[in-house]
Amino acid sequence: MNMNTHDETLQALAGKLRPLVDSQRLDNIVDLISLTSDLVDLLDQPMVEKLGLLSEQAAGAAWTAANSVRAAHAQTLAEAHPPSLLGLLALLRDEDTRRGVALVLRSLQSVGRQMGAQRADYIAP
Template sequence: MNSPENESLTALLEKLEPLLAGGRLDNVVDLLSLLSDGVDIADNALVEKLAGLFEGVVAVGWEGGMALRMAHTELQLDPRPAHFRSLYALLRQPDTLLGLMLVLRTLQIIGGRIRTGTLPPDTIVE
């Protein structure tokens, strides 16, 4: 008489058989080994750096999304058509200029790195 443990083990082995035959289970074992190595390497300083990086990325994404939503809502609520005079008035505001300076400075740094070749070669599109 088969016990429930043997039946469940037999069912598991039947499900794993195609993975074993195709060698795909080796990939899972390699992934688990890589994860184990990552846990061994990770110390508190690395975890704190990664957490700070993640927090920074989430904050930038959140702020960018909120700014986009606010701008979209303001444009929908403003019935006046867009024209060059309203664009010029927007460009004269210090907050707009600060945002443009940030974007342009970021593009300048990226351009400088592309010129000096400090970016990986596969990211440069010709």
């Protein structure tokens, strides 16, 4: 490669980079490359396996939740009238309903416990 071709190549590259420099997007690209490099350094085989397991569990939970909501939605649409208050309470006789309510209440209990632990950060000494 001779010197003229080399200079022309660099000038063409500089011309393509100019809009990125002017809009300060080149800094974002450099930051993204740096972040990617840091992630490559941090991700060892056990970490990759943990992330894979977490993503699999999250996908499973999302699938379960979506199916549950879809089934409940279809069942609710099939009802001619919305259930009365007593009808809603009658749902509590069903074992699956009680299991679902227990899940919701335990989830809320966990959120409340975490909020209680965080409360100390908001209370002035």
